[in-house]
Amino acid sequence: xxxxxxxxxxxxxxxxxxxxxxxxxxxxxxxxxxxxxxxxxxxxxxxxxxxxxxxxxxxxxxxxxxxxxxxxxxxxxxxxxxxxxxxxxxxxxxxxxxxxxxxxxxxxxxxxxxxxxxxxxxxxxxxxxxxxxxxxxxxxxxxxxxxxxxxxxxxxxxxxxxxxxxxxxxxxxxxxxxxxxxxxxxxxxxxxxxxxxxxxxxxxxxxxxxxxxxxxxxxxxxxxxxxxxxxxxxxxxxxxxxxxx
Amino acid sequence: xxxxxxxxxxxxxxxxxxxxxxxxxxxxxxxxxxxxxxxxxxxxxxxxxxxxxxxxxxxxxxxxxxxxxxxxxxxxxxxxxxxxxxxxxxxxxxxxxxxxxxxxxxxxxxxxxxxxxxxxxxxxxxxxxxxxxxxxxxxxxxxxxxxxxxxxxxxxxxxxxxxxxxxxxxxxxxxxxxxxxxxxxxxxxxxxxxxxxxxxxxxxxxxxxxxxxxxxxxxxxxxxxxxxxxxxxxxxxxxxxxxxxxxxxxxxxxxxxxxxxxxxxxxxxxxxxxxxxxxxxxxxxxxxxxxxx
Numbered sequence: 200x201x202x203x204x205x206x207x208x209x210x211x212x213x214x215x216x217x218x219x220x221x222x223x224x225x226x227x228x229x230x231x232x233x234x235x236x237x238x239x240x241x242x243x244x245x246x247x248x249x250x251x252x253x254x255x256x257x258x259x260x261x262x263x264x265x266x267x268x269x270x271x272x273x274x275x276x277x278x279x280x281x282x283x284x285x286x287x288x289x290x291x292x293x294x295x296x297x298x299x300x301x302x303x304x305x306x307x308x309x310x311x312x313x314x315x316x317x318x319x320x321x322x323x324x325x326x327x328x329x330x331x332x333x334x335x336x337x338x339x340x341x342x343x344x345x346x347x348x349x350x351x352x353x354x355x356x357x358x359x360x361x362x363x364x365x366x367x368x369x370x371x372x373x374x375x376x377x378x379x380x381x382x383x384x385x386x387x388x389x390x391x392x393x394x395x396x397x398x399x400x401x402x403x404x405x406x407x408x409x410x411x412x413x414x415x416x417x418x419x420x421x422x423x424x425x426x427x428x429x430x431x432x433x434x435x436x437x438x439x440x441x442x443x444x
Numbered sequence: 445x446x447x448x449x450x451x452x453x454x455x456x457x458x459x460x461x462x463x464x465x466x467x468x469x470x471x472x473x474x475x476x477x478x479x480x481x482x483x484x485x486x487x488x489x490x491x492x493x494x495x496x497x498x499x500x501x502x503x504x505x506x507x508x509x510x511x512x513x514x515x516x517x518x519x520x521x522x523x524x525x526x527x528x529x530x531x532x533x534x535x536x537x538x539x540x541x542x543x544x545x546x547x548x549x550x551x552x553x554x555x556x557x558x559x560x561x562x563x564x565x566x567x568x569x570x571x572x573x574x575x576x577x578x579x580x581x582x583x584x585x586x587x588x589x590x591x592x593x594x595x596x597x598x599x600x601x602x603x604x605x606x607x608x609x610x611x612x613x614x615x616x617x618x619x620x621x622x623x624x625x626x627x628x629x630x631x632x633x634x635x636x637x638x639x640x641x642x643x644x645x646x647x648x649x650x651x652x653x654x655x656x657x658x659x660x661x662x663x664x665x666x667x668x669x670x671x672x673x674x675x676x677x678x679x680x681x682x683x684x685x686x687x688x689x690x691x692x693x694x695x696x697x698x699x700x701x702x703x704x705x706x707x708x709x710x711x712x713x714x715x716x717x718x719x720x721x722x723x724x725x726x727x728x729x730x731x732x733x734x735x736x737x
Contacts, residue, residue: 262647263737264643264647264737284651284652284734285651285652288646288649288650288651288652291646291648292649302643302644302647304451304452304453304641304644306452306453307451311451315451315644315648316649318451319645319648319649319654320649363648
């Protein structure tokens, strides 16, 4: 697959660093307490925990939808506290986010949805066309390029969402329940896709309830419960990870 | 309407669908204000040109002995010798009849009327002092003569016209304000309507300027094409006004003619409406997004 090779400043540090991070919504109670962890480059983690434990909140911090109420969060070496909005946009271009509800734009075709990150990054139209076409073919949607998301099945929409998240060759992929709407066979295929991207150099964090996947793939696990994060070792796991709860 | 690629479904936007028509109405009103202002300017300029430095002396006929031709002749001699007087011409009866025609019609009534003797005096000096000297000279030589200094009524009309110009300018100001407000409200409503889609754009790396640009392009198109629709409404209206004015007796109203600069202002209204709408939308989006994380 020909994926973009846009020149970016070389970054050699950890992808994500949280130091004593807390999160609360407005004046509500803290959702996350004193979370400290490090996501190294080219790592792969599952993020597990019961519903409402704070998985989505933790991910929202990582894709800069929220800022920590307390503590320090670094993304690609940038401290997000007081981060300029334009810089935050540049950081987001190095992320690929897959939402549980896909968040596809229904007035756009599958092609245009996937092309969105490239167009926003002002990539030339011919390069956009080539990359998007190849990526949609790779995820098996070459026949549905002009289809509106609402006409696609849940699994197809999920693949469009994944294609959109990875088309810009992100350094960090955040996937919230990416296998939540598909059976185990398709879930395994999607996992293979994430593993391929991981091998190509992306850090991957997958929030999931799917114990089958967690048991099947030997990646370390970040377990979140009651707002605290614990690193759980997995077989063949070698995470560089510190957590305080 | 111009098709622009947009990542947001703004073309089908319910919140701002009415903006096009409101802009059309506002531009229509602005065009009428420009026309009114132009018309008042032309009216004033014409009057000013024709009456500045002039006086009209009226000598009633058929009454006092002083109206004798000798008295009139003395007065004319005195006037013509005065250094400030360029000319002092007795208006022929045909000319006086022509001036009365708009009010009395072309009937033979005018011929039967005891028309006064009118002397049109042009001065080289248009100051009040010069006019005063001429009035005194006239009253000395022809005591029953009535001197009309046009500057008195012209000054009142100028005051009225200036007031009308201020009102026209205020209308333009109101139009500008109303257009900005309507775009701001529509943009805010659209931002709420498409909040989730905007979040998606931002999460995939869009800067505030990118999102604002989408709204600004749409607002420009609405302003520009709404402006053209407004001018399309204005065209027949101007035609109707011109036609109605043409029915009024010649002389009562000047011709409705606009200088080229006013035509240029009219033609620039759609682009101005588009530009203003674009600016208002851009600023609104940037300000609202700046409040978010």
